[in-house]
Amino acid sequence: MVRRKGEKYKKRRMGERIGDGMLWAFMLGVCVLCLFPFWYFLVLSFNDGYDTLYGGVYLWPRVFTLDNYRQAFAYPTILNSFAVSIARVLIQTLVSLIFTALMAYAMTEKELPGRKGINFFFFFTTIFSGGLIPSYILYRQIHILNTFWVLVLPGIFSFYNTIVMRTFFEEIPESLKESAKLDGAGEFTIFCRIILPLSKAVMATVALFVGVGAWNDWFSGAYYIQFNQKLVPAATLLYQIIAEASFKVNNIKTGSNIMAAGQDSLATAATTPESLRMAFVIIIVTPVICIYPFLQKYFVKGVMVGSVKG
Amino acid sequence: MENGGRSKGLWNRIWRYRMIYLFLIPAIIWYAVFCYYPMYGLLLSVKEFKYSLGIMKSPWVGLKWFRNFLSDGQFYLVLGNTVKITALKLLVGFPAPILFAVLINEIRSHGFKRVVQTLSYLPYFVSWVVAAALLTKLLSPYSGLVNDLRLMMDPQAEPIFYLGEPKYFYPVVILTDLWKNIGWNSIIYIAAISNIDPNLYEAAEIDGAGRIGRIWHITLPAIRPTIAVLLIMSMSGILNAGFDQIYLLQQPSTLQVAEVIDTYVLKKGIQQAQFEYATAIGMFKSLISLVVVVSVNWIVRKLSEVSLW
Numbered sequence: 001m002v003r004r005k006g007e008k009y010k011k012r013r014m015g016e017r018i019g020d021g022m023l024w025a026f027m028l029g030v031c032v033l034c035l036f037p038f039w040y041f042l043v044l045s046f047n048d049g050y051d052t053l054y055g056g057v058y059l060w061p062r063v064f065t066l067d068n069y070r071q072a073f074a075y076p077t078i079l080n081s082f083a084v085s086i087a088r089v090l091i092q093t094l095v096s097l098i099f100t101a102l103m104a105y106a107m108t109e110k111e112l113p114g115r116k117g118i119n120f121f122f123f124f125t126t127i128f129s130g131g132l133i134p135s136y137i138l139y140r141q142i143h144i145l146n147t148f149w150v151l152v153l154p155g156i157f158s159f160y161n162t163i164v165m166r167t168f169f170e171e172i173p174e175s176l177k178e179s180a181k182l183d184g185a186g187e188f189t190i191f192c193r194i195i196l197p198l199s200k201a202v203m204a205t206v207a208l209f210v211g212v213g214a215w216n217d218w219f220s221g222a223y224y225i226q227f228n229q230k231l232v233p234a235a236t237l238l239y240q241i242i243a244e245a246s247f248k249v250n251n252i253k254t255g256s257n258i259m260a261a262g263q264d265s266l267a268t269a270a271t272t273p274e275s276l277r278m279a280f281v282i283i284i285v286t287p288v289i290c291i292y293p294f295l296q297k298y299f300v301k302g303v304m305v306g307s308v309k310g
Numbered sequence: 311m312e313n314g315g316r317s318k319g320l321w322n323r324i325w326r327y328r329m330i331y332l333f334l335i336p337a338i339i340w341y342a343v344f345c346y347y348p349m350y351g352l353l354l355s356v357k358e359f360k361y362s363l364g365i366m367k368s369p370w371v372g373l374k375w376f377r378n379f380l381s382d383g384q385f386y387l388v389l390g391n392t393v394k395i396t397a398l399k400l401l402v403g404f405p406a407p408i409l410f411a412v413l414i415n416e417i418r419s420h421g422f423k424r425v426v427q428t429l430s431y432l433p434y435f436v437s438w439v440v441a442a443a444l445l446t447k448l449l450s451p452y453s454g455l456v457n458d459l460r461l462m463m464d465p466q467a468e469p470i471f472y473l474g475e476p477k478y479f480y481p482v483v484i485l486t487d488l489w490k491n492i493g494w495n496s497i498i499y500i501a502a503i504s505n506i507d508p509n510l511y512e513a514a515e516i517d518g519a520g521r522i523g524r525i526w527h528i529t530l531p532a533i534r535p536t537i538a539v540l541l542i543m544s545m546s547g548i549l550n551a552g553f554d555q556i557y558l559l560q561q562p563s564t565l566q567v568a569e570v571i572d573t574y575v576l577k578k579g580i581q582q583a584q585f586e587y588a589t590a591i592g593m594f595k596s597l598i599s600l601v602v603v604v605s606v607n608w609i610v611r612k613l614s615e616v617s618l619w
Binding site: 016019020023027030031033034035037040041044053054055058099100102103106107109111112113118122125126127128129130131132133134135136137138140142153154156157162187191212215216217218219223235239242274278281284285288292293296299300 | 572599
């Protein structure tokens with residue numbers, strides 16, 4: 001009896017082990033799929049452009065060079081574009097954090113007269129919106145089209161971020177607020193001295209969301225800034241460079257890669273447009289890739305707190 | 311409600327919360343300008359817009375623009391594509407993160423679990439412009455990786471221009487959507503799973519439940535409310551199809567299957583400056599989404615007492 005039970009147990013252990021093996025294999029596959037495209041571009045961006053055209057470069061550069069990056073940083077408006085992007089990320093993140101935190105804190109006040117109505121006023125915008133054209137006309141009417149502000153103002157609030165913050169604030173014990181109130185502290189003091197210092201995790205989370213969103217947004221730069229290349233953010237510059245390339249591919253369709261390279265406005269003696277584009281991609285993703293793993297513990301916690309209440 | 315609140319009257323209570331209202335003022339102004347004013351701008355869909363006259367004073371034209379797009383064959387094509395892409399994405403993209411979260415939870419090594427999670431979030435943090443650039447190279451007919459692999463296995467194979475052929479468009483869209491979002495969308499399920507009482511698993515193990523049994527009888531039932539809420543939320547994007555992705559992956563040769571409402575509105579509205587016509591289509595889309603979210607929320611609430619509001 002005992003022996004049989006042991007065998008059954010052993011059998012199950014075997015089953016679990018095979019299961020574990022399959023799980024590891026699958027997850028390693030997932031890791032490769034997520035990482036490899038970036039690794040591939042990194043390799044190609046360090047490989048000589050004309051050598052890349054022969055194909056066969058996958059895991060390691062064959063003819064190592066820094067020319068692609070040299071050419072990329074020599075691209076006429078690139079430094080300007082990065083300056084715009086950095087300014088945009090900093091300003092939008094800062095302004096967004098301050099006002100979202102104030103709003104989220106106010107929404108934790110359960111007894112606030114009119115709370116339900118105010119809540120609905122904000123929530124309704126997530127299920128119904130005016131859409132693209134009315135927004136475009138608004139930007140034109142308030143004269144922010146083709147200015148820096150069209151890159152910053154429309155992205156300041158997000159209902160989702162507010163909910164993440166509000167849920168976090170609600171977890172802070174009410175007694176802390178109560179005792180501060182007894183000591184005569186006003187709402188603003190409580191907010192600055194008690195709530196904010198306890199909320200670093202959620203602040204980091206929302207800062208990451210807003211910052212990455214601002215860094216990655218190519219659309220505003222492409223459609224709301226039209227006659228001012230000086231204000232084009234880096235993400236939009238990348239879009240312009242790639243859109244130009246795919247237009248070329250479409251027009252040529254047949255014909256060799258080298259021919260296509262020769263007709264491209266980005267072609268230079270030192271490198272090909274394709275390799276230059278890869279250097280651009282790597283330059284633009286590097287800041288994001290370097291930052292998010294360090295904030296992972298915060299955003300996992302931030303989202304987690306929100307998920308408890310759905 | 312509170313001590314003496316009633317006798318002091320509403321004004322006193324409002325006065326007491328004056329700082330809170332002050333905190334809300336920036337948000338209220340922003341929402342009024344950037345969300346509600348564009349809703350008022352939907353009036354364009356029944357006007358002949360003259361920029362100099364403004365939205366209100368422009369002449370009314372009734373349902374002209376709605377009649378126009380409802381009698382436009384192109385519109386039905388675009389609507390059909392939008393519905394197809396959204397349906398496919400829901401069908402594949404909604405259950406996938408749930409499955410992924412369950413599998414992540416089954417990894418016993420903490421280090422490996424963390425590595426998998428970190429790497430699976432990576433695609434979410436890059437923009438679609440970058441994703442499209444990666445994909446264009448990987449699928450390129452000129453020494454792109456996928457075509458190279460095909461050639462290695464079969465030297466006779468003709469290179470395929472995946473992004474230029476309509477029949478490959480939906481698979482590419484679904485797979486890249488999965489690649490970009492599966493890790494990120496699983497976070498919330500992983501969080502929900504980590505809240506499950508470990509005793510339940512131990513009890514199940516003693517009762518002789520295997521791995522599959524534990525997943526089926528404990529993990530999945532426990533995260534059902536989370537699944538319900540996310541399902542309702544995904545309904546608000548029912549006609550979204552994913553603007554960035556579709557717009558960046560479509561080519562003139564695939565427009566027949568790749569043009570969706572959002573990209574069509576952009577082209578008609580901003581590129582061709584047919585403001586009223588594009589607004590009418592956009593409004594049609596917004597209204598449908600609203601109706602769908604409200605009804606799905608109602609149905610789910612009837613069935614499971616979970617709801618968004």
